[in-house]
Amino acid sequence: MLLCSIQVSAERVDMKSIGAKADGKSINTKLIHTTITRLNAAGGGTLFFPAGTYLTGPIRMKSNITIELEAGATLLFSDNFDDYLPFVEVRHEGVMMQSFSPLIYAVDAENITIKGEGTLSGQGKTWWTEFFNVLVDLRDNGMRTVNKYQGMWEKANDVKALYVETNEDWHGTLQRRFFRPPFIQPLRCRNVRIEGVTIINSPFWTINPNFCDNITIKGVTINNPPSPNTDGINPESCSNVRISDCHISVGDDCITLKSGRDAQARRLNKPCENITITNCTMLSGHGGVVIGSEMSGSVRRVTISNCIFDGTDRGIRLKSTRGRGGVVEDIRVSNIVMRNIKKEAIVFNLKYSKMPDEPKSDRTPVFRNIHISGMTATDVQTPIMVVGLEEAPISDIVLRDIHVQGGKLPCVFENCERITLDDVIVNGKKVTAH
Numbered sequence: 033m034l035l036c037s038i039q040v041s042a043e044r045v046d047m048k049s050i051g052a053k054a055d056g057k058s059i060n061t062k063l064i065h066t067t068i069t070r071l072n073a074a075g076g077g078t079l080f081f082p083a084g085t086y087l088t089g090p091i092r093m094k095s096n097i098t099i100e101l102e103a104g105a106t107l108l109f110s111d112n113f114d115d116y117l118p119f120v121e122v123r124h125e126g127v128m129m130q131s132f133s134p135l136i137y138a139v140d141a142e143n144i145t146i147k148g149e150g151t152l153s154g155q156g157k158t159w160w161t162e163f164f165n166v167l168v169d170l171r172d173n174g175m176r177t178v179n180k181y182q183g184m185w186e187k188a189n190d191v192k193a194l195y196v197e198t199n200e201d202w203h204g205t206l207q208r209r210f211f212r213p214p215f216i217q218p219l220r221c222r223n224v225r226i227e228g229v230t231i232i233n234s235p236f237w238t239i240n241p242n243f244c245d246n247i248t249i250k251g252v253t254i255n256n257p258p259s260p261n262t263d264g265i266n267p268e269s270c271s272n273v274r275i276s277d278c279h280i281s282v283g284d285d286c287i288t289l290k291s292g293r294d295a296q297a298r299r300l301n302k303p304c305e306n307i308t309i310t311n312c313t314m315l316s317g318h319g320g321v322v323i324g325s326e327m328s329g330s331v332r333r334v335t336i337s338n339c340i341f342d343g344t345d346r347g348i349r350l351k352s353t354r355g356r357g358g359v360v361e362d363i364r365v366s367n368i369v370m371r372n373i374k375k376e377a378i379v380f381n382l383k384y385s386k387m388p389d390e391p392k393s394d395r396t397p398v399f400r401n402i403h404i405s406g407m408t409a410t411d412v413q414t415p416i417m418v419v420g421l422e423e424a425p426i427s428d429i430v431l432r433d434i435h436v437q438g439g440k441l442p443c444v445f446e447n448c449e450r451i452t453l454d455d456v457i458v459n460g461k462k463v464t465a466h
Contacts, residue, residue: 042071042075042076042077042078042096043071043074043077043078044077044078044080044100045067045071045077045078045079045080046080046082047060047063047064047067047079047080047081047082047086048081048082048084050063050067051063052064052081052086053086053087054081054082054083054084054085054086054105055084055085055087056084056085056086056087056106056108057087058087059087059088059089059110060086060087060088061088061089061090061091061110061115064079064088064091065091065092067079068091068092068093068094068097069094071096071097072094072095072096072097075096076095076096076097076098076143077096077097077098078097078098078099078100079097079098079099079100080100080102081099081100081101081102081105081107081148081150082102082104082105083102083103083104083105083150084104084105084106085105085106085108086105086106086107086108087108087109087110088107088108088109088110089109089110089112089115089116090109090115090116090133090134090135090136090137090213091107091135091136091137092133092137092138092139093136093137093138093141093144093218094138094141094144095141095142095143095144096142096143096144097141097143097144097145098144098145098146098147099136099145099146099147099148100145100147100148101147101148101149101150101151101152101229102148102149102150103148103149103150104150105148105150105151106150106151106152106153107150107151107152107153108153108155109135109152109153109154109155110155111155111156111157111158111159113132113158113159113162113181116132116133116135116213117132117133117184118133119131119132119133119184119185119188120132120133120134120137120139121139121219122134122211122213122214122217122219123217123219123240123242123268123292124211124214124236125202125205125261125293125326126268126290126291126292126293126294126297126326126328127194127197127198127202127292127293127296128296128300129185129189129194129211130185130188130189131185131188131211131213132181132211132212132213133213134213134214134215134216134217134240135152135154135213135214135215135216135234135235136152136215136216136217137217137218137219138217138218138219138221138224139218139219139220139221140219140220140221141218141221141222142221142222142223143222143223144218144221144223144224144225145224145225145226145227146216146225146226146227146229147225147226147227147228147229148228148229149228149229150229150230151229151230151231151232152215152229152230152231152232153232153233154215154231154232154233154234154235154238155233155235156233156234156235156236156256156259156262157233157259159212159213159235159236160212160235160259160260162179162210163208163210163212163260164260165178165179166178166179166182166208166209166210167208170204170207170208175207179210181209181210182208182209182210183209185209185210185211186209191206194206196295197294197295197296197299198293198294198295198296199293199294199353199355199356199387200387201353201355201385201386201387202293202294211236212235212236212261213235213236214234214235214236214237214238214240214266215231215234215235215236215237215238215239215240216231216238216239216240216241217240217241217242218241218242218244219241219242219243219244220242220243220244221241221244221245222244222245222246223245223246224241224244224246224247224248225247225248225249225250226239226248226249226250226252227248227249227250227251227252228250228251228252229252229253230252230253230254230255231252231253231254231255232254232255232256233255233256233257233259234254234256234262235262236261236262237261237262237263237266237284238254238256238262238263238264238265238266238282239252239254239264239265239266240263240266240267240268241267241268241270241273242268242269242270243268243269243270243302244267244270244271245270245271245272246271246272247267247270247272247273247274248274249265249273249274249275249276249278250274250275250276250277250278251276251277251278252265252278252279253278253279253280254278254279254280254281254282255281255282256281256282256283257283258283258316259283260283260284261283261284262282262283262284263282263284263285263286263288264278264280264282264285264286264287264314264317265278265280265286265287265288266285266287266288266289266290267289267290267304267307268289268290268291268292268304268326269290269291269292269297269300269302269303269304269329270304270307271303271304271305271306272306273304273306273307273308274308275287275307275308275309275310275312276308276309276310276311276312277310277311277312278312278313279312279313279315280312280313280314280315280317281314281315281316281317282316282317283316283317284317284318285317285318285319285322285349286312286314286317286319286320286321286322286341286344287309287312287314287320287321287322288319288321288322288323288324289304289307289321289322289323289324289327289331289334290304290323290324290326290327290331291303291304291326291327291328291329291330291331291358292326292327292328292329293326293328293356294328294355294356294357295328296328297326297328297329297358298328298329298357298358298394300329301329302329303329303330303331303332304327304329304330304331304332305330305331305332305333305334306333307331307333307334307335308334308335308336308337309321309334309335309336309337309339310335310336310337310338310339311337311338311339312339312340313339313340313342314339314340314341314342314344315342315343315344316343316344317344317345318344318345318346319344319345319346319347319348319349320339320341320344320346320347320348320349320370321336321339321347321348321349321365322346322348322349322350322351323349323350323351323360323363324349324350324351324352324356324360324384325351325352325353325356325384325385326356327352327356327358327360327397328356328357328358328397329358330358330359330360330361331358331359331360331361331363332359332360332361332362333362334362334363334364335364335365335366336348336363336364336365336366336368337364337365337366337367337368338366338367338368339367339368339369340368340369340370341368341369341370341371341373342370342371342372343371343372343373343374344370344373344374345373345374345375346373346374346375346376346377346379347368347370347373347376347377347378347409347412348365348368348377348378348379348404349376349378349379349381350363350379350380350381350399350402351379351380351381351382351384352381352382352384352397352399353382353383353384353385353387353397354382354383354387354388354389354390354395354396354397354421355387355390355395356395356397357393357394357395357396357397358397358398359397359398359399359400360397360398360399360400360402361398361399361400361401361402362401363401363402363403364402364403364404365402365403365404365405365407366404366405366406366407367406367407368404368406368407368408369407369408369409370407370408370409370410370412371409371410371411372410372411373409373411373412373413374413375412375413375414376412376413376414376415376416376417377407377409377412377414377415377416377436377439378404378407378415378416378417378431378434379414379416379417379418379419380399380402380417380418380419380420380426380429380448381417381419382397382399382419382420382421382424382426382447383419383421389422391423392423392424396421396423396424397421397424398424399420399426399427400426400427400428401427401428402428402429402430403429403430403431403432404430404431404432404434405430405431405432405433405434406432406433406434407433407434407435408434408435408436409434409435409436409437409439410436410437410438411437411438412436412438412439412440413439413440413441414439414440414441414442414443414444415434415436415439415441415443415458415463416431416434416443416444416445416456416458416463417443417444418444418445418446418448418451418465419444419446419447419448420446420447420448421447422447424447425447425448425449426447426448426449427448427449427450428450429448429450429451429452430452430454431451431452431453431454431456432452432453432454432455432456433454433455434455434456434457435455435457436457436458436459437459437460438459439458439459443458443463445465448465451465453465
């Protein structure tokens, strides 16, 4: 009997050898696009970028595609806004809409990877400058057109529906009509891996998968300077996510778990669940690890362990507000070290924005079943703050083996029930929940 063997291997393309320009000036978008399309049609493959600087517009990943960056290689993303047209389906701050293409984008794909020792640069300063132009003009002059993209956004979206489905605390954001793209946003994808790379100067949120399953983010460095809304890693409505060994210093939250905003997200009803975060270091950022405030689809089954926060505004932060709805539950945090925390080391806050009182309903957010143990902190403003709603107290909280030195303000416990404090020591004194 004759046995035949068929060898199948994915092609690995040296991008420089097929004509990619590594001078930082020549645009490589078309070549990258045609290479991804060809490899995808053949079953998959790798785009390998040797050392050099490759200018490109947005990259749309497809199934079974890997982007690999050699040490010394930089993908430099264009700061020409026109390159990110036409508008595509995105999620911006928890709201589905049509807007600029993310810098790296994928829709309904599987087995996509970004890896290597190189750098991804978003050239965010141009985006931040235009954001501030729009923000200041809106504040000083009310709604008027200051760039062509605002009118394009209005034509591309059902603006009336967006106002109806979001609470009034976000309507000021909608009035801007200019929404910067996230750096990396896979949408409804499976088996996503981002490993080893350094990401800098994101226009907006940096790594922001949405409605994805089975995500690994490992050994990634994210450096964004003080800049508006440049969060590090924000999984939204994702399941089975592993974040490990990352180093993050950004202009907003370092790692945030979300599941969408208000009525639209409650209708979509896709939680963020089965999440592990471990062995990460966070420096500059509004929060070290944050859940919310967009959590209307719920967040559940999360473990956070073995992390260091050094200089963040807050450490562990859970936040929401009336009108969101959703449940945050089954959260375990352990083995955390903090220092130089400018505000709260631990904060659970259901009054994040000033929404008016309303009866309990599906618009009422719920926090419950949260355990934090094995934490040390030095030099913090407020060691612990727990603020629930009168109609929805935060419940079933266990804080154990928590030692804080250099706490400047007293702990706060409001509208909470079934709170267990075991070996919680602040400035040498045992803490009790009043």
